[in-house]
Amino acid sequence: MSIIEDPKIVEITGRTRVLGILAHPTEHVKAPPGINRIAMMRGRDAVMVPLNVAPADLESFVASLRVLKSFDGAIVTVPHKQAIIRLCDEVSPQALAVGAANVLRRKPDGRLIGDQLDGIGFVEGLGDQDIAVSGRSVYLVGAGGAANAIAFALAEAGITRLTLANRTVEKIETLAAKLKGAYPALDVAIGTADPRGHDLVINGTTLGMNATDPLPLDASLLEQGMTVAEVIMEPEITPLLQAARETGCRIHLGRHMLDHQLQLMANFLGL
Amino acid sequence: MSIIEDPKIVEITGRTRVLGILAHPTEHVKAPPGINRIAMMRGRDAVMVPLNVAPADLESFVASLRVLKSFDGAIVTVPHKQAIIRLCDEVSPQALAVGAANVLRRKPDGRLIGDQLDGIGFVEGLGDQDIAVSGRSVYLVGAGGAANAIAFALAEAGITRLTLANRTVEKIETLAAKLKGAYPALDVAIGTADPRGHDLVINGTTLGMNATDPLPLDASLLEQGMTVAEVIMEPEITPLLQAARETGCRIHLGRHMLDHQLQLMANFLGL
Missing domain, CATH: 3.40.50.720 (NAD(P)-binding Rossmann-like Domain)
Known part of the structure; x- marks a missing residue:
């Protein structure tokens, strides 16, 4: 993100990478400000936004993330942590053992990789x-x-x-x-x-x-x-x-x- | 968006509404900074991010926007302006007559409404x-x-x-x-x-x-x-x-x- 003339606005452009927090509801989630601050402090042009998707819609929505080329990954939280496992193309041993993932990363070829960091x-x-x-x-x-x-x-x-x-x-x-x-x-x-x-x-x-x-x-x-x-x-x-x-x-x-x-x-x- | 202690960061939270610019590629698009500035000046907690989707994936991706409850709408631009028409649930007479839409709005029930504002x-x-x-x-x-x-x-x-x-x-x-x-x-x-x-x-x-x-x-x-x-x-x-x-x-x-x-x-x- 670059800072445009108004110092209070972080500029999101067509080049900014999109991250999500996949939850339902999303109103209570705490991660976006912290992740966005880390992105800025690390000089990364990326922004995390809330992705509020109901459980019944999770499978079709996650499939669509494979084709969203501006998307790099998401934090996964309540109530999707278990269901996300079978929707990923690959999951870490920790996520598999726990039966839940709390992050997924999109590879450039569209494959989704789940992991468990809770x-x-x-x-x-x-x-x-x-x-x-x-x-x-x-x-x-x-x-x-x-x-x-x-x-x-x-x-x-x-x-x-x-x-x-x-x-x-x-x-x-x-x-x-x-x-x-x-x-x-x-x-x-x-x-x-x-x-x-x-x-x-x-x-x-x-x-x-x-x-x-x-x-x-x-x-x-x-x-x-x-x-x-x-x-x-x-x-x-x-x-x-x-x-x-x-x-x-x-x-x-x-x-x-x-x-x-x-x-x-x-x-x-x-x- | 509220301004957190670092005045250069606009805070995106779990309540922030998500807007997109649907294009392919997105690197050249100009609208996000202007729209995000309008949002901030109007005191609206919303942010526009790039949604880079190839034409072959447009139909499935747009279907997924219906279930994204944190999403309010998108600007639609090259090469999707014509194809988006038949993917909306409703289009304005103006968009139908022109055969192209350049905006779509998501209603709370998930219906997508296309319009043409050029x-x-x-x-x-x-x-x-x-x-x-x-x-x-x-x-x-x-x-x-x-x-x-x-x-x-x-x-x-x-x-x-x-x-x-x-x-x-x-x-x-x-x-x-x-x-x-x-x-x-x-x-x-x-x-x-x-x-x-x-x-x-x-x-x-x-x-x-x-x-x-x-x-x-x-x-x-x-x-x-x-x-x-x-x-x-x-x-x-x-x-x-x-x-x-x-x-x-x-x-x-x-x-x-x-x-x-x-x-x-x-x-x-x-x-």
């Missing part, structure tokens, strides 16, 4: 706040893309015990089996809404995004000394984090994951 | 310079998209007599027939290179863009009291306008059309 972004965010992971026990709620990715990245980062909780147990049974297959030394259990007995408690669901959501776990059982972490970015302080703070737990905001993901994603998208 | 932009440009159109007689050279669009817009604006001239007579016979069908009261004639007897003389061809081009009409027959208008923007003073000025005619520059088109397109795209 988990590594989350773990890097914890590390950046000096929250140890290796050797710790973790309670993780959720069975969606974020929870899957975080589980694999935590296992890779050396946690010793992982308790998985979710309202639908079937989904975490599948996750538990995949984790045991990939990390035989990891102690994996299926838990309840009770998070007691863990160093790190993580909400990997979207519960807390809306004011009327139930809590993802029984917050009355949180204990001092726990660290309670979120993947939700908006609101910054979810009801879970509020309860954790009142209990005297350390809290870890969803945005730390984003900070690390952004650099990882920018790299993947060719910025 | 001619209206030209007529508004005349009005802005206090050049009367209603009740006047016009001599128009050309049979391409611009000439077609201008002919229909002039008819709509109430001219009483129109003489069409072109080196290939077949094309203007088709245009004349379409005009007579749509505007039965309009006196339409097929003319020669002789522009005498008209209030307004318009070059709707590209002749004059290159220094070696022949004149589009017999400039020795121009008369004082005529207004001579161009669609060519570069050079600003074509040989035709130079001859007209020397004869004592009023002249009207091609850039007036573009100035009005951008505003009209911005309006049509909901800015």
